[in-house]
Amino acid sequence: MRIPSRILPFLAIVAVIAPHSAQAQTAQSSRAPVAEVRDNRFKWFFGASGGAMFFETQGQTQSGIPAAGAHIAVVSRRGGLMLGIDEGFGSNEPTRFLDPSDNFNVRAVTFDRIRRYGFTMTGYPVRGMLEPYIGLGFGLTQVVNPEVQGVFASQDAAATSEFFAKEVSANGYASLMAGVQFRVGRLAAFGQYQINTPPAQEHLLRGPMHMLTGGLRFSLGSSKQELKGGGY
Numbered sequence: 001m002r003i004p005s006r007i008l009p010f011l012a013i014v015a016v017i018a019p020h021s022a023q024a025q026t027a028q029s030s031r032a033p034v035a036e037v038r039d040n041r042f043k044w045f046f047g048a049s050g051g052a053m054f055f056e057t058q059g060q061t062q063s064g065i066p067a068a069g070a071h072i073a074v075v076s077r078r079g080g081l082m083l084g085i086d087e088g089f090g091s092n093e094p095t096r097f098l099d100p101s102d103n104f105n106v107r108a109v110t111f112d113r114i115r116r117y118g119f120t121m122t123g124y125p126v127r128g129m130l131e132p133y134i135g136l137g138f139g140l141t142q143v144v145n146p147e148v149q150g151v152f153a154s155q156d157a158a159a160t161s162e163f164f165a166k167e168v169s170a171n172g173y174a175s176l177m178a179g180v181q182f183r184v185g186r187l188a189a190f191g192q193y194q195i196n197t198p199p200a201q202e203h204l205l206r207g208p209m210h211m212l213t214g215g216l217r218f219s220l221g222s223s224k225q226e227l228k229g230g231g232y
């Protein structure tokens with residue numbers, strides 16, 4: 001059977017358009033799963049912060065000192081993990097402890113810095129440009145280089161007293177965090193509050209520690225390989 005010559009141009013156009021239309025439909029149908037994978041992939045963040053650390057000691061009521069910190073976080077769609085370190089900078093902060101090397105008499109101590117290591121599990125109930133978040137964690141708080149005060153009979157006695165002071169300078173804690181961040185592209189500005197459980201009674205610090213900080217987080221990219229089309 002012969003095909004009329006007027007129909008041949010029409011058939012040629014259909015033959016060219018049909019494969020492109022099928023390819024477009026395939027790409028559109030696969031776009032949603034790819035977008036879902038990208039939304040759920042794990043992303044790494046590096047953050048730096050500054051603010052204030054509020055604490056009590058055996059020798060003073062609640063005091064606030066400036067603090068700075070840094071952290072690494074890995075975040076999925078609704079949750080994440082955060083590992084960080086913060087340091088508070090004081091000046092001759094007074095405290096005391098019962099010195100076992102001196103018949104458990106009260107020994108005065110001063111220090112300048114408090115260091116805090118933390119591991120926090122975070123949750124993000126709302127995702128978008130403005131994101132509130134909460135966290136539960138644990139960690140270690142340390143009074144850095146406590147200096148014992150008073151008169152000692154010998155250098156050995158002073159060294160023994162300093163050893164016992166360091167024994168009560170660090171304590172573990174559980175913590176609760178609440179914060180909010182504002183994301184623009186790969187950068188996020190954040191502010192957060194955190195409270196730690198108090199140490200044991202004999203430690204240099206006492207009572208719960210509070211931290212109020214703000215800073216910036218920068219996305220380091222995905223920790224999982226993204227799906228890509230068009231080959232292997």
